[in-house]
Amino acid sequence: xxxxxxxxxxxxxSVVLMLLTSKLNQLPEVERVSIMMGTPSNIDIFKASGFDxxxxxxxxxxxxxxxxxxxxxxxxxxxxxxxxxxxxxTNDGGGSVEEKxxxxxxxxxxxxxxxxxxxxxxxEYAALEIEKAIDNGLHxxxxxxxxxxxxxxxxxxxxxxxxxxxxxxxCGTGVIHGLPLAFTNNNRKGRIGVIGASGTGxxxxxxxxxxxxQGVTNAIGTGGRDLSTAVGAISMxxxxxxxxxxxxxxxxxxxxxxxxxxxxxxxxxVLRKIEKPVVTLFxxxxxxxxxxxxxxxxxxxxxxxxxxxxxxxxxxVYSPAPAKEVALSTAKGIKGYYSGGTLAYEAAFLLxxxxxxxxxNTPEGYTLKSDSHEVIDLGDDMYTKGKPHPMIDxxxxxxxxxxxxxxxxxxxxxxxxVLGYGAHxxxxxxxxxxxxxxxxxxDVTFVAVVVGTDEDRxxxxxxISILEEIGVIVCENNVQALQTALAVVxxxxxxxxxxxxxxQASTLEExxxxxxxxxxLIAETPKIINIGLQSFTDSIxxxxxxxxxxxxxxxxxGNVELQKVLYFLNQYEFDAK
Numbered sequence: 001x002x003x004x005x006x007x008x009x010x011x012x013x014s015v016v017l018m019l020l021t022s023k024l025n026q027l028p029e030v031e032r033v034s035i036m037m038g039t040p041s042n043i044d045i046f047k048a049s050g051f052d053x054x055x056x057x058x059x060x061x062x063x064x065x066x067x068x069x070x071x072x073x074x075x076x077x078x079x080x081x082x083x084x085x086x087x088x089x090t091n092d093g094g095g096s097v098e099e100k101x102x103x104x105x106x107x108x109x110x111x112x113x114x115x116x117x118x119x120x121x122x123x124e125y126a127a128l129e130i131e132k133a134i135d136n137g138l139h140x141x142x143x144x145x146x147x148x149x150x151x152x153x154x155x156x157x158x159x160x161x162x163x164x165x166x167x168x169x170x171c172g173t174g175v176i177h178g179l180p181l182a183f184t185n186n187n188r189k190g191r192i193g194v195i196g197a198s199g200t201g202x203x204x205x206x207x208x209x210x211x212x213x214q215g216v217t218n219a220i221g222t223g224g225r226d227l228s229t230a231v232g233a234i235s236m237x238x239x240x241x242x243x244x245x246x247x248x249x250x251x252x253x254x255x256x257x258x259x260x261x262x263x264x265x266x267x268x269x270v271l272r273k274i275e276k277p278v279v280t281l282f283x284x285x286x287x288x289x290x291x292x293x294x295x296x297x298x299x300x301x302x303x304x305x306x307x308x309x310x311x312x313x314x315x316x317v318y319s320p321a322p323a324k325e326v327a328l329s330t331a332k333g334i335k336g337y338y339s340g341g342t343l344a345y346e347a348a349f350l351l352x353x354x355x356x357x358x359x360x361n362t363p364e365g366y367t368l369k370s371d372s373h374e375v376i377d378l379g380d381d382m383y384t385k386g387k388p389h390p391m392i393d394x395x396x397x398x399x400x401x402x403x404x405x406x407x408x409x410x411x412x413x414x415x416x417x418v419l420g421y422g423a424h425x426x427x428x429x430x431x432x433x434x435x436x437x438x439x440x441x442x443d444v445t446f447v448a449v450v451v452g453t454d455e456d457r458x459x460x461x462x463x464i465s466i467l468e469e470i471g472v473i474v475c476e477n478n479v480q481a482l483q484t485a486l487a488v489v490x491x492x493x494x495x496x497x498x499x500x501x502x503x504q505a506s507t508l509e510e511x512x513x514x515x516x517x518x519x520x521l522i523a524e525t526p527k528i529i530n531i532g533l534q535s536f537t538d539s540i541x542x543x544x545x546x547x548x549x550x551x552x553x554x555x556x557x558g559n560v561e562l563q564k565v566l567y568f569l570n571q572y573e574f575d576a577k
Contacts, residue, residue, distance in 0.1 A: 002032075002069045003076060004055035010064040011037060011553045012087060013533050014122060016513030017064070018388035020086050021372045022395055027082075030068070031074040035083070036386060038063040039122055039558055041146075045386040061558020070234040083195030102551045104132055107529045110549040111297055115521060118181060119144055119168075121552050124560055126169060127151040128567060134159050134166075138529065139521055142168030142223070143182050143536070145381075149230050152223070156234040163515025165238055171221035172199030175206065176526045177248075178217070180539040183391065185420035186455035192307050193243040193522075195236060196255035197222045200340030200418060201300055203451050205253060208304035208477055210453045214311050217248045218522045233267050238518060240267070241353030244274040245514045246522050248494020253307045255278045255300075257345065268294075270529070272506040279306045283342065284349045288496065291503040298495070300346060301479040320495055321476050323483035326445060327409035333372030334485050337400045338415045339390035340451065343416050343478050344377035350482050351375065354493045372409040376400070386437070394430040401434040405441045411486040412445040414481050417467070419460060419560065421539035426458065428466035436470050445488050446472045457542075 004101065017035045024033045034051055036042040038059025046056060051067035059065050070076050101107045106112070117133035119126055123146030130147075133140045134155065147169040159166045167174060173196075174181040178189040185203055187210045194216055196202040202219050207218060220243075222235040236254070243249045254271065258264070264282065270388045271278050271294055281303040287296035295316055297303040302318040309316050334351060338344035348368035352359050357370040365382045368375040376383075378390040378397060390396050397415065404410045417427045424430060435446055448467050452460045464474050475481040479493070486492050528547040530537050540547040556562040 001071065001076075002051070002067070004053045005066040005068065005080065006055060006059050007037070007064040007066070009062050011062050012064055013535075015388060015392065015533055015535065016087070017205040018386070019393060020083065021386075022388060022393050023086070024079060024082065027079070029070055029078060031071070032067075032069040034067045034080065034386060036065055037061060037122075038065045039124065039554070041122070041124060042386070043104060049386065058159040061554040072452065100551050101548055102553065104136060104550075107548055107550045108136055111527060111529055111546070114529045114548065115139060115517070116141055116176065116526040116528050118530045118532075118536055119526050120536055122180070123147055123169070125554055125563070127155065128191055128560070128563055130155050130166060130169075131158075132413075132567070133529075134162060136162055136365045136492045137162075137164070137517075139517070139526075140164045140167065141174055141181055141221075143532070144168070145170035149228065152225060153231045156226075156231060160234050160238060163517045165220075165518055165521065166235055166557050167221050168223040169223070169224045172220065173202045174221045174232055175216055175219040177522060177524055179525050179543055180421060181528075181544045182539075183418075183420060183422040184219075184539060185210075185451075185453050186353055186457070186543075187219075187453055188215030188455075190217065190311070191248060192216050192253060192311060193249040193251070194219040194245065194253045194255065195222065195239045195243065196220070197226050197257065198223050198234065198255055198283070198342040200416075200451065201255045201281075201342035201346075203340070203418060203420065204300045204343065204478060205255060205304045205307075207451055207453050208301065209308055210455075211476075212304065212308040217246065219276070220522075224257070227256050227263050227267065229260045229263060233259070233263050236267060237270050237512070240270050240274065241511050242514050242518045242522055244276055244511065245519060248523065249276065251277050251279070251307050253281070253303055255281045255303060256283070258282045258284045268504075269506050269508055270511065272503055273508045273511055277310045278311070279303050283345055285500065286353070289498045290500045292500055294503055296498070299350070299479045300342070301477045316500075318495065320483070320493070321480035323480065323487040323492065324473050324475060326473065326484055326488050328490055329443065329488050330443065331372075331409055331411035331443075332489050333374075333407065333409040334414065334489060335373070335404065335410055336368075336375035336385060336408075337397050338375065338377055338378055339397065340416050340418055341377040341379050343449070343451075344375050346478055347414065348375045350479070350493060351486070354482075354486055354491055375508045391418050394424065394427060396433040397431060401410050401431065401438055404438055404444050410442075410444050412447055412485045414447045414449075414485045416478070417448055417450045417452075417463060419450065419458045419463065421457070422535065423458070426463075426470075428463040432470055439471055445485075447481050447484050447488075448472050448474050449476075449478045450474060478553055540571065556561065
């Protein structure tokens, strides 16, 4: 019995609803359930998932839609009661945020000294809120994705012209003057500055720096498209020159997937002009030399090592962690099931390099698919439409782990457990039953990398112990995990030493000036207006930061174009006065 229940004017965080959907789907009474807000994009997801009823036409963006298939009315009542109880407990908020704010006017009145807007609302609405943040004189940290790239370019240029910075869209991780934002670990504060167009890439590098005994001042996320031709590395370049001028930063690390060639040259031209030592990592490229003061890494591990060695005044030489001792398998397949997209990307190109695999013609949904080998970023949009991210919800990885029982070609499974704010509170225990079941039925070797620090709330040592107790080989970093996986199939990675040559000359006469607003952003603990996921206030409050939570709701019935018209009409009237 498929039913559509529309709860009018009951706006909820998308992550809250995704986790609730996952929980309800485990109930024996429930055949199928999906809970989302009635936005146009979510209505399309409902229909694509087979939840298509005439009642959907009545839903608006402020309405919560429950699509439920159960056997009886009693089952329906039980599920609806559970939904009510779960959302009531979630909305209590634990008293962590003093006052409910539901407009920009109220937010700015409550926090007149705020300088960062942390935006995590549905992507179709994000561009306008970024615009409002900029118009209010705030830098924007944009977790939201699916913002049109032409809007990203326009808004970043507008922010730049005002001396402001847009971090994102699709920026999952950040540390601003020691304050962790969004999906971030608790890292030691230090004197290394990181700029990255990748979330878990920043997490892997910053947590390794912490474990190597150093720390970070700022870890600035730019969003994955910042180094595209359309955007032109606006946020990356502004961040580089800001960290170069920052008195608390001694070493800079820059991380990105390979950008467009002309954009790479633009960024390198800036890096060759700055005074401080820099480590670059363009994931997927294999540099053969360093430049004096500008060191080019091949892996995330190398980037963290080189940055730390520069701080320690040690010889700048990469020493990869060796493979762990393993038994050789007669099977040959390596399967990587990652929640971190950058870790999956690194796994794909390192395995391709070691095994001579072609990444051409990789089917949709795979980062690598060749012969019996595959690497999947389970956080890709293909797997997360209407579902929680695998850093939060273990369900999709449990399914993948169980699937190896029917894959006789599989020798080893590599996976990550990412700790920190926003991540699952006990992922090792959540994955444990599936791993135990698979190991009872197959000879597959399980290899894990735990991304985190000893200061993360999940207790890193305990997570490692849980995995090791069930026979998982836990590695120090992603490179060692891949080295170990390759050893299972009788192969290995090879690394070449790099000579240091003279730094190439920059064509820039001088670096761009750093705005006072941007200099202040990275030199002082930011004051935050949080727009969207209330859970993002946790890291700020835990680290004694100042935050006002903006309980955002879509206006104008969720009509994006009408929202823009109303906003710009209001701005015109305000300016006319």
